[in-house]
Amino acid sequence: MKKEKSNNCEIKLERSDKAVTCYFTGDFIFSNSKFINSYNLKKELKGAKSLSIDFTNLLKYDSFLVSWLNVVNSYCKNKNIEFKILNISDEANQFYDFLNFQNIKEPKLKEKKSLSVAFFESFGDLIKRLISDGINFLNFLGDNLKSFSKVFWSPGSIRWEDFPNQFILIGINAVPISVLILFLIGLITGYQGALLLKDFGADIYIADAVGVSLTRELSPLMVAIIVAGRSGSAFTAEIGSMKVSEEIDALKTMGFNIQDFLVMPRMISMIISLPIIVMLANIVGILGGLVASIGTLDITMTGYFNRMQVALDFNDILSGLIKAVIFGFVIALIGCFRGMQVSGGAESVGKYTTSSVVTSIFHIILIDAVFTILFPILGI
Amino acid sequence: MQDEIAIKVSNLSKRYGENLILENINLEIKRGSIVCIAGGSGSGKSTLLRQIIGLEEPTSGEIYIEDQKFYPSKSKESERIKKSFGVMFQMGGLIASMTLRENIELLLRTYTNLTDAQMSEIVRIKLTSVGLQGFEDFIPSEISGGMKKRASLARAMTIDPEILFFDEPSSGLDPITASSLDYLIKQLNKTLKTTMVIVTHDLESIFDIADEVFLLDTQSHTIIANGKPDVLKKSDIQIVYNFFNRKF
Ligand SMILES: Nc1ncnc2c1ncn2[C@@H]1O[C@H](COP(=O)(O)OP(=O)(O)OP(=O)(O)O)[C@@H](O)[C@H]1O
Ligand SMILES: [Mg+2]
Numbered sequence: 001m002k003k004e005k006s007n008n009c010e011i012k013l014e015r016s017d018k019a020v021t022c023y024f025t026g027d028f029i030f031s032n033s034k035f036i037n038s039y040n041l042k043k044e045l046k047g048a049k050s051l052s053i054d055f056t057n058l059l060k061y062d063s064f065l066v067s068w069l070n071v072v073n074s075y076c077k078n079k080n081i082e083f084k085i086l087n088i089s090d091e092a093n094q095f096y097d098f099l100n101f102q103n104i105k106e107p108k109l110k111e112k113k114s115l116s117v118a119f120f121e122s123f124g125d126l127i128k129r130l131i132s133d134g135i136n137f138l139n140f141l142g143d144n145l146k147s148f149s150k151v152f153w154s155p156g157s158i159r160w161e162d163f164p165n166q167f168i169l170i171g172i173n174a175v176p177i178s179v180l181i182l183f184l185i186g187l188i189t190g191y192q193g194a195l196l197l198k199d200f201g202a203d204i205y206i207a208d209a210v211g212v213s214l215t216r217e218l219s220p221l222m223v224a225i226i227v228a229g230r231s232g233s234a235f236t237a238e239i240g241s242m243k244v245s246e247e248i249d250a251l252k253t254m255g256f257n258i259q260d261f262l263v264m265p266r267m268i269s270m271i272i273s274l275p276i277i278v279m280l281a282n283i284v285g286i287l288g289g290l291v292a293s294i295g296t297l298d299i300t301m302t303g304y305f306n307r308m309q310v311a312l313d314f315n316d317i318l319s320g321l322i323k324a325v326i327f328g329f330v331i332a333l334i335g336c337f338r339g340m341q342v343s344g345g346a347e348s349v350g351k352y353t354t355s356s357v358v359t360s361i362f363h364i365i366l367i368d369a370v371f372t373i374l375f376p377i378l379g380i
Numbered sequence: 381m382q383d384e385i386a387i388k389v390s391n392l393s394k395r396y397g398e399n400l401i402l403e404n405i406n407l408e409i410k411r412g413s414i415v416c417i418a419g420g421s422g423s424g425k426s427t428l429l430r431q432i433i434g435l436e437e438p439t440s441g442e443i444y445i446e447d448q449k450f451y452p453s454k455s456k457e458s459e460r461i462k463k464s465f466g467v468m469f470q471m472g473g474l475i476a477s478m479t480l481r482e483n484i485e486l487l488l489r490t491y492t493n494l495t496d497a498q499m500s501e502i503v504r505i506k507l508t509s510v511g512l513q514g515f516e517d518f519i520p521s522e523i524s525g526g527m528k529k530r531a532s533l534a535r536a537m538t539i540d541p542e543i544l545f546f547d548e549p550s551s552g553l554d555p556i557t558a559s560s561l562d563y564l565i566k567q568l569n570k571t572l573k574t575t576m577v578i579v580t581h582d583l584e585s586i587f588d589i590a591d592e593v594f595l596l597d598t599q600s601h602t603i604i605a606n607g608k609p610d611v612l613k614k615s616d617i618q619i620v621y622n623f624f625n626r627k628f
Binding site: 029030031033034037062063064066067068070071094095098099100343344345346347348 | 476477491492493494495497498499501502505506509519520521522538539540567571572
């Protein structure tokens, strides 16, 4: 006979020929699961033809007893071992039956698929999702342009009350961080340029390098990325949570146009504020370049600014501002679109917020690349 | 055994800032009984429940669970007591990113040493007992509001808590589901001897299952009557009579 004991339960095993009897004493409860599961019943059952479990001395019990018995029972069934429960109290028996045999209906399990089928299915799902994503996006874009045209034809239908608020959130609040980052970028560009130009003795051309690279490329790109992270994500989260809490549905049933009501105030604020931030960023970035060049090169402040006047074309600044407007449009569009895609619960808001930022930044850089090729052709 | 006290609240008051919500609440809940906390909307039922289960600290007063001081008390002791609670929240409180199976297994993995086979047995048993067999691998947003409530109950009773708390279990449920939930509560109470504390204003369910009712009053911020529902229905106090007879 084998015996195992813990503080308030005990398992005893008796084996005669091919019949195993298991005597259980004490509490068969969740908090004893560690001890009870450490007892290797399977090993004892090798070669056995029947297993009886004796509960004469069972004290406390809970659902753990039921799950344990069920698992042992199905194991025995598999191995063709006869399984019996002995001397169980009526009360415990009732409990067992109650948990086990209540209103069992047809199970509605999601069926398990083989790995290869699952792979192709998820691949197909992905393609299907991409296509419907694309169609939905075009739909959204169409609605958006329709609403946008109302700015000129019937401005009254757009919710301008929201506009100042959004303008402050998107525009004014983004200025400090954008300006700080662009100052550093100007400083870095100036410093790196200075190292090169010094070798050629072409010190004064630092103004060209800093001015053109900032106004044409770096300012609009960096500002757009900052704003996409700050405000594009906020659009998605805001609109997404409104969707989860059925606010969007409520607005729709009350007859509001979501584009006019939610998207337009955000989009217009975005389109107006981005070029303004870029202008400020240009100025501060050029100052950053100045600090770097005075520090490392043999030029004066007057020299720097004189050269800057010659080097910077109106087209340089204009092309940066055009980009800023387009970037603003794209950030707002994607931010709101992702927000509208949210469905189900809160976890979906997080998912689409992430995806909003990633999609925005990808498209910003893609569009930037297109413009870099397009502008020289257009002569800007 | 029947008459031991599972929960004792004495002189409990709660204010939010200047706003007095509960004043001088005294109640005793017998072990193994089904108790309803009733009262009008905004009378502080949920607030009282949140104090008893330790989600919020009362402004003053004491709470005892099974003769042990639960509030005020050392955090370690109250953490241990909290583990013997199961709570079904008004909105469900299921973790949205997890399937029902994972929601239930989370507790089992943290507090017990079950094998995988035993865990899926428990998941099956518990979901079956609330009529959700087959929904193991659904996430909360894929099931209806009433199903979420039932799933929340399944999770609350995962490791057979000694006391189960419910906040408005029947709100938002159809009459059949609501009464099957009542039946389930009674059965659990009978077979598992779980103490049930139910916040509700569903009169039918109160008359159906409650051993004792505590009635909270919005005006006086305190319990104005307690006892068997049938007795309270014939109460001399006008507000109490009105509440239990649906009069205004
Ligand atoms: N966190 C809080 N801060 C301030 N006041 C609160 C807070 N929570 C609740 N209250 C106030 O406490 C009062 C009671 O609220 P409680 O949620 O407990 O009501 P209830 O009885 O559960 O109502 P219902 O039946 O509608 O659920 C209300 O007046 C509410 O305004
Ligand atoms: Mg409430």
